[in-house]
Amino acid sequence: MKKEQLKSGISIRRSLAEASAEQLAAVKSIIAAVQQEGDAALTRFTEKWDGVKVENLRVGEEEIAEAVSRFEPQLLEDLTEAADNIRTYHEYQRQQGYTHTNDDGSYVAQRVTAIPSAGLYVPGGTAAYPSSVLMNVIPAQVAGVKRIVLVSPPGKDGKLSDGVLAAAHILGIEEIYKVGGAQAVAALAYGTESIRPVDKITGPGNVFVALAKREVFGEVAIDMIAGPSEITVIADDTAFADEIAADLLSQAEHDPMATAVLLTTSEDLADAVSAEVEKQLQSLPRQAIAAKAIADHGVIYIGETMERLIEAANELAPEHLEIMADDAEKIADRIENAGAIFIGRFSSEPIGDYFAGANHVLPTNSTARFSSALSVYDFMKRTSIIYYSEQAWQNNEAKIARLARLEGLEGHARAVESRSWKKENR
Amino acid sequence: MKKEQLKSGISIRRSLAEASAEQLAAVKSIIAAVQQEGDAALTRFTEKWDGVKVENLRVGEEEIAEAVSRFEPQLLEDLTEAADNIRTYHEYQRQQGYTHTNDDGSYVAQRVTAIPSAGLYVPGGTAAYPSSVLMNVIPAQVAGVKRIVLVSPPGKDGKLSDGVLAAAHILGIEEIYKVGGAQAVAALAYGTESIRPVDKITGPGNVFVALAKREVFGEVAIDMIAGPSEITVIADDTAFADEIAADLLSQAEHDPMATAVLLTTSEDLADAVSAEVEKQLQSLPRQAIAAKAIADHGVIYIGETMERLIEAANELAPEHLEIMADDAEKIADRIENAGAIFIGRFSSEPIGDYFAGANHVLPTNSTARFSSALSVYDFMKRTSIIYYSEQAWQNNEAKIARLARLEGLEGHARAVESRSWKKENR
Incomplete structure (x- = not known):
């Protein structure tokens, strides 16, 4: 990994990736076709992009039951426990309304209600993430959203992955459609014969999905458009190089555009982590992706004092920040800008991705300065009442x-x- | 006003106004110039667009003191009382963090903090609204935002309006710059020699301001991009036609694109309101604007039952909804989609614009289905903590x-x- 002395004004911010004009034009024409032709356009685009002719857009009950029966019971148990932890964490976020009454008999109130409906985009193929189903659906359920819809592109066999259907089953989600890409976003925004429109669209996707979400924004609400994963680790000489390297690689393996940064006071640790990253990369299945991320966006910064490391972390405002140092909790108290903070040696970042309960949809590209994890608040709205x-x-x-x-x-x-x-x- | 029988699927939604390619190009070039040249660009654009050469971009203490001393004491008192009401309402919105602890010693927490800085755009000239200063600044103050900056275009005399400066003075805001338009938004997003950048930009503005906010979105946070004002009134035959007409016109006078809708069960009331609107329009100073809004976007819908009126209001999801009918509170309980609800004859809409305490920055264009008034929440961010x-x-x-x-x-x-x-x- 690159090694640099820490200086002021470091940044992992990038100018927002601009999609090509061709991609945008394609997305606009897909949206227009779905608006005009409805289901026929969905079937046509699915055949074109996903290479499969889908008879029924909606996933049948028996398809879900079959997927669940095929799914390994231990994994079903793991997913269920993760879902319970996520629900517990998010239940604290339920908002209450309030009423302020005056002596003259007037009152001003805030009523909090769930948005009526939400549509969640779940990527398909190799990137079919059951954990994304949990992280997007549960906040909506805790908010009380009455109608929750999943959409996901089918595989070549015309089916969704067992893991995604199992996660949906655990949560009791039954309205699931086999459609992906910009066409799925258009269907959720404008509706077709089979798919009634929703009020908010959330969930990750490729560039076509992101562009389509931007296009329909205003017509419906959307969540943040998340960028590549980021991890920053603050470590002093009490930390273990192999653990830091493993955690850096866990984010690097997501995306060649992912960022992995170590901030440390220890030159020795810097060298050891750099060597460990090279070593661990050798046997990583997603080696090509992770190696490119480390080469392009991996940096070790050496700072003279912990004070300077803290300042640097606040400047970076990373999506994920791990603190492996003496007094990690006290250091965490001084972090102002980070999506999620992982305190101490045993709080490895993937614990947050899958299990601890906090949401793994987090602000990237330094937007943790002003924005927050996906939450129950995102699925609620507030109405003012004046009497x-x-x-x-x-x-x-x-x-x-x-x-x-x-x-x-x-x-x-x-x-x-x-x-x-x-x-x-x- | 147009009179129609209520049918299903009524809507006040419009496709989002597309700005011209020339306007967008102009905004992009202004932003680029501010990024490259800083203050020099600000001064140049202010001379070009506002017709005045400004020596010092920042408003001096003595300028604020002079404005306050010129300002009518009674109005200063009125503004102060309004500010107190607004603060009281918004203080209920202060969010608390939480910690969930497990038996194994682990915990997951949510920490809530204010965003570090916010910039508020205040329109200048004839549309200089002291109430906008109150409605944007107070939620940021209650959230605990440390640095709050106002920007507003100067008049031909090189000054900001006394009302705007008086409102800022009441709130203790001292960092105020005489710059408006896309150049002000660019300065707040990227910074210049005189103006340090902020993390979030809020406040209303013309099409150039709105376009600039969209352009810098992602670099900084922005609030909603509000559309033209909307009012919908639900009334039965207990309501007074002149009061309904006056309230409809209060929103129509904002903008030729404003929407004014009456939903009623009473044919007689419909005719009386229609006649009253014509009559009151004759003497309204902003007659031209209001008349165009009423002609283009004013409708009276007659429905057979209150049930149907409630359904229609939920379909419209208006920014402002007044209910002047028997059992107004019970009807309000059944409204799912509205920015703000005004209950009963004495809750005229302008009470909410200026005084009651709820925020007057509200979702328009049917987005009340999924979005909410400007609030303290908009100026806070949440960090997840995992141990x-x-x-x-x-x-x-x-x-x-x-x-x-x-x-x-x-x-x-x-x-x-x-x-x-x-x-x-x-």
């Missing part, structure tokens, strides 16, 4: 009319005053 | 490794397993 009694109106009418006129909005002033107009002519 | 003890790791290592391998991510499995590798070679 003014006659007394409250009388007490405040003149003030409100003055403020409206200050802004040149006479119609606003008259509206408030209209309650005192004579009503003889009614 | 696994050795015991917790031991108990769960095998499960996590199995789940990782199920997804074909061997590197993830090895990372978790690395904690049990022998350490002799260290």
